[in-house]
Amino acid sequence: MASLPTSVPDVLARYREPLEHALRAAVGDDPPALAAAARYVLGWEDEHGRPAHNMGKRIRPALCLLGAEVAGGTIEDAMPGACAVELVHNFSLVHDEVQDHDAERHHRPTLWALLGEAQAINAGDFLFTRAVQALSDAPGDPGRRMAALGVLNRAIQAMIGGQWEDLDFERRESVHVEEYLAMVAGKTGALLAAPLEMGALLAGAEVAFAAGLGAWGKQVGLAFQAQDDYLGTWGDPGDTGKSNSNDIARKKKTLPIVYGMDDADARAVIAEAYDTGGDVGAAAIVRVVSALEDAGADVACREMAAGYAHEADALLDGLGLPEGTRTLLREVARYLVDRAG
Amino acid sequence: MASLPTSVPDVLARYREPLEHALRAAVGDDPPALAAAARYVLGWEDEHGRPAHNMGKRIRPALCLLGAEVAGGTIEDAMPGACAVELVHNFSLVHDEVQDHDAERHHRPTLWALLGEAQAINAGDFLFTRAVQALSDAPGDPGRRMAALGVLNRAIQAMIGGQWEDLDFERRESVHVEEYLAMVAGKTGALLAAPLEMGALLAGAEVAFAAGLGAWGKQVGLAFQAQDDYLGTWGDPGDTGKSNSNDIARKKKTLPIVYGMDDADARAVIAEAYDTGGDVGAAAIVRVVSALEDAGADVACREMAAGYAHEADALLDGLGLPEGTRTLLREVARYLVDRAG
Numbered sequence: 052m053a054s055l056p057t058s059v060p061d062v063l064a065r066y067r068e069p070l071e072h073a074l075r076a077a078v079g080d081d082p083p084a085l086a087a088a089a090r091y092v093l094g095w096e097d098e099h100g101r102p103a104h105n106m107g108k109r110i111r112p113a114l115c116l117l118g119a120e121v122a123g124g125t126i127e128d129a130m131p132g133a134c135a136v137e138l139v140h141n142f143s144l145v146h147d148e149v150q151d152h153d154a155e156r157h158h159r160p161t162l163w164a165l166l167g168e169a170q171a172i173n174a175g176d177f178l179f180t181r182a183v184q185a186l187s188d189a190p191g192d193p194g195r196r197m198a199a200l201g202v203l204n205r206a207i208q209a210m211i212g213g214q215w216e217d218l219d220f221e222r223r224e225s226v227h228v229e230e231y232l233a234m235v236a237g238k239t240g241a242l243l244a245a246p247l248e249m250g251a252l253l254a255g256a257e258v259a260f261a262a263g264l265g266a267w268g269k270q271v272g273l274a275f276q277a278q279d280d281y282l283g284t285w286g287d288p289g290d291t292g293k294s295n296s297n298d299i300a301r302k303k304k305t306l307p308i309v310y311g312m313d314d315a316d317a318r319a320v321i322a323e324a325y326d327t328g329g330d331v332g333a334a335a336i337v338r339v340v341s342a343l344e345d346a347g348a349d350v351a352c353r354e355m356a357a358g359y360a361h362e363a364d365a366l367l368d369g370l371g372l373p374e375g376t377r378t379l380l381r382e383v384a385r386y387l388v389d390r391a392g
Numbered sequence: 393m394a395s396l397p398t399s400v401p402d403v404l405a406r407y408r409e410p411l412e413h414a415l416r417a418a419v420g421d422d423p424p425a426l427a428a429a430a431r432y433v434l435g436w437e438d439e440h441g442r443p444a445h446n447m448g449k450r451i452r453p454a455l456c457l458l459g460a461e462v463a464g465g466t467i468e469d470a471m472p473g474a475c476a477v478e479l480v481h482n483f484s485l486v487h488d489e490v491q492d493h494d495a496e497r498h499h500r501p502t503l504w505a506l507l508g509e510a511q512a513i514n515a516g517d518f519l520f521t522r523a524v525q526a527l528s529d530a531p532g533d534p535g536r537r538m539a540a541l542g543v544l545n546r547a548i549q550a551m552i553g554g555q556w557e558d559l560d561f562e563r564r565e566s567v568h569v570e571e572y573l574a575m576v577a578g579k580t581g582a583l584l585a586a587p588l589e590m591g592a593l594l595a596g597a598e599v600a601f602a603a604g605l606g607a608w609g610k611q612v613g614l615a616f617q618a619q620d621d622y623l624g625t626w627g628d629p630g631d632t633g634k635s636n637s638n639d640i641a642r643k644k645k646t647l648p649i650v651y652g653m654d655d656a657d658a659r660a661v662i663a664e665a666y667d668t669g670g671d672v673g674a675a676a677i678v679r680v681v682s683a684l685e686d687a688g689a690d691v692a693c694r695e696m697a698a699g700y701a702h703e704a705d706a707l708l709d710g711l712g713l714p715e716g717t718r719t720l721l722r723e724v725a726r727y728l729v730d731r732a733g
Contacts, residue, residue: 082553082578084560146517150510169491172513173556176487179520180549187542194534200541201528208521212423215514219425237423 057379059386063109066116069126070109070133077134077185088162088174089181092141098165105159110387112137115246115253117383118264121376124254131189132199132249135182139207140242142178143214145171150218151301157292179207191253198258199249202265206245213238220304231309235276236269243272243387260370267366271384274359278388280306281352284340299339300330306355307348308339314346360384398720400727407454410467411474412447418475418526429503429515430522433482439506446500451728453478456587456594458724459605462717465595472530473540473590476523480548481583483519484555486512491559492642498633520548532594539599540590543606547586554579561645572650576617577610584613584728601711608707612725615700619729621647622693625681640680641671647696648689649680655687701725 074093080086090096094105112133119129147153148161149168155161163171186200216234220226248265252258282291283298284307298305302325311317320342324335331339343349363384367377415434421427431437435446453474460470488494489502490509496502504512527541557575561567589606593599623632624639625648639646643666652658661683665676672680684690704725708718 082549082556084556085553146513150513168509169559170556172487172491173552173559175517176520176552177549179517180545180552183524183541183545184549187538187545193538197528197534197538200524204521204524204528208423208426208518208525211514211517211521212426215423215425215511218510218514 059382062117063113066113066126070112073130073134074137077138077181085174085177088166089178092145092162098160105157109137111140111242111246114243114268115250118247118250119254121264121372122251122254122256122260128254129250131185131196132246132253134185135203136242136246136249138178138182138185139203142175142182143210145175145178147214195253195255199252202245202248202252206241209237209241221302225312226304226309228309231304231306236273239276240269240272243275244269263370267363270359270363270366271387274356274363274388277306277352277356277359281349285349296336299336302331306352307343310348310351311343311346317342317346356388360388400723403458404454407457407467411450411453414471414475415478418479418522426515426518429507430519433486433503439501450478452481452583452587455584455609456591459588459591460595462605462713463592463595463597463601469595470591472526472537473587473594475526476544477583477587477590479519479523479526480544483516483523484551486516486519488555536594536596540593543586543589543593547582550578550582562643566653567645567650569650572645572647577614580617581610581613584616585610604711608704611700611704611707612728615697615704615729618647618693618697618700622690626690637677640677643672647693648684651689651692652684652687658683658687697729701729
């Protein structure tokens with residue numbers, strides 16, 4: 052445990068170079084067109100194939116490597132899992148963008164906007180296969196690798212189930228907060244919980260300990276999503292890289308919206324805006340945001356985020372970890388929630 | 393080897409019931425909406441969720457079970473691989489239908505035509521995860537299961553690469569026969585070769601023997617595709633369940649078309665038909681088919697199918713199998729090619 056990093060920036064700094072190196076190997080270069088699409092999505096190239104530096108925060112693979120270190124293993128133990136989870140995250144982004152018709156993410160064109168929907172579907176599928184390959188072709192005990200793949204695969208199923216619900220919510224009249232939270236637990240929580248469990252399993256940890264670490268990650272994921280939804284309406288686009296009007300313009304039923312639907316006044320304003328054809332206009336968006344604030348949705352989202360973070364803390368205390376490790380994981384949770392968006 | 397089936401109908405009859413049973417377990421029932429979509433795609437239910445009997449020929453899983461038996465193992469050894477390969481085949485059909493905008497397959501609405509493109513993408517992704525799970529959650533040696541998954545996963549990559557090329561060909565002026573055959577080897581051949589290799593590996597066969605069996609399957613797959621392309625233009629829709637004008641109407645560059653492009657007269661007729669906006673009309677389709685026949689494309693396709701089948705025979709002879717097994721596999725090849733479509 053002597054080598055365990057002591058702060059989140061230290062974690063990310065130590066992980067970044069070996070992770071990017073391993074990820075590039077995991078993407079490979081064949082078939083050429085699909086590998087090029089993957090390099091664009093992973094942020095290493097721009098749309099003309101020129102070198103770029105648009106990598107995301109790589110939170111999920113960092114959690115996988117951290118899971119191994121917390122379990123007393125090494126970064127090397129968990130690297131195939133870290134690559135797999137980041138590739139799966141990118142596969143899900145590519146398919147979500149096709150499904151949601153989002154033309155831009157973090158100020159870059161989305162893949163389907165560049166290649167068309169059909170090839171973007173292919174590129175997402177390709178990223179999924181490269182994730183599987185990262186674990187199937189790795190050295191080390193095949194039983195551990197298969198266990199980690201099983202955890203990842205169940206998380207992908209939960210994620211796809213959540214995405215199904217999310218799309219279904221868009222065409223429904225009303226969604227309850229509980230339904231929303233179940234959807235989010237799948238769509239976002241699963242792929243934040245899984246890497247911790249995978250990392251621990253790849254390091255040879257007991258199944259129960261690995262699952263406990265994953266349960267902590269799931270609560271942190273819910274806190275992250277509550278905060279992310281908050282920022283989707285009240286965040287600064289300059290900080291988050293995402294529009295703060297797109298969720299409402301696209302009639303998304305986010306946490307603020309489903310919370311507001313339980314308030315009679317806000318529900319009426321939301322219904323008026325969402326019942327029109329096409330996107331919600333700028334003036335109606337302003338009215339919806341104002342009604343949500345009057346209903347206390349902004350405060351409620353922040354309180355929910357804090358509540359999940361508190362539950363995560365309680366789970367963490369039950370894992371029997373040394374105080375230094377607990378402090379680090381608490382800092383990781385705070386870092387994730389504060390950086391949502 | 394006493395239990396090895398002696399004819400192809402015998403093979404399929406013996407495999408069908410345990411295979412369908414295992415496939416239903418592999419699909420599961422959660423998340424409910426995705427599992428229901430999977431049951432429709434697998435042919436067990438109609439679009440209203442009522443019991444149906446629209447299963448495909450289940451050729452790929454039969455090849456996996458046969459691969460195990462040929463290698464001296466049992467159906468049980470290979471069943472997780474058989475389920476995985478059939479689920480992957482269905483995943484690829486669902487995504488291909490979205491990409492090609494095909495509204496019907498075998499006289500049934502395609503999934504996206506029922507659920508929309510976004511949810512069909514999700515359902516395809518779900519089928520992929522269930523394929524991985526069939527192998528990750530199975531009993532038996534994890535090393536063998538991981539090796540089989542590695543073979544399957546590489547086949548999926550080849551398949552996706554082939555699908556990329558196929559879509560790319562649609563927007564290109566001309567495609568050479570060699571490029572076309574490379575595309576087909578990925579898009580179709582890979583998922584006919586892989587199950588044989590997977591079945592042998594799951595039964596504990598030597599890697600070289602399993603790969604040899606897969607190489608035989610690849611040639612059979614090419615013969616199958618040449619025949620399938622022939623039937624796509626000259627087949628009887630009553631037999632094949634598919635339109636024999638859709639390939640040309642959609643301006644697909646099939647084997648007959650790429651062959652015809654090497655003939656000056658046929659090329660001119662194809663160019664005239666394919667250079668118009670929208671689908672190719674009925675009269676132009678008749679002119680294209682006639683020009684292809686004048687160029688000898690129909691005969692050439694059948695000869696290519698026979699040539700690949702012959703190459704498959706030569707590979708088979710090198711595997712050192714008993715004469716009875718060789719006879720059965722030769723019959724399997726003939727059965728596949730004759731039943732293409």
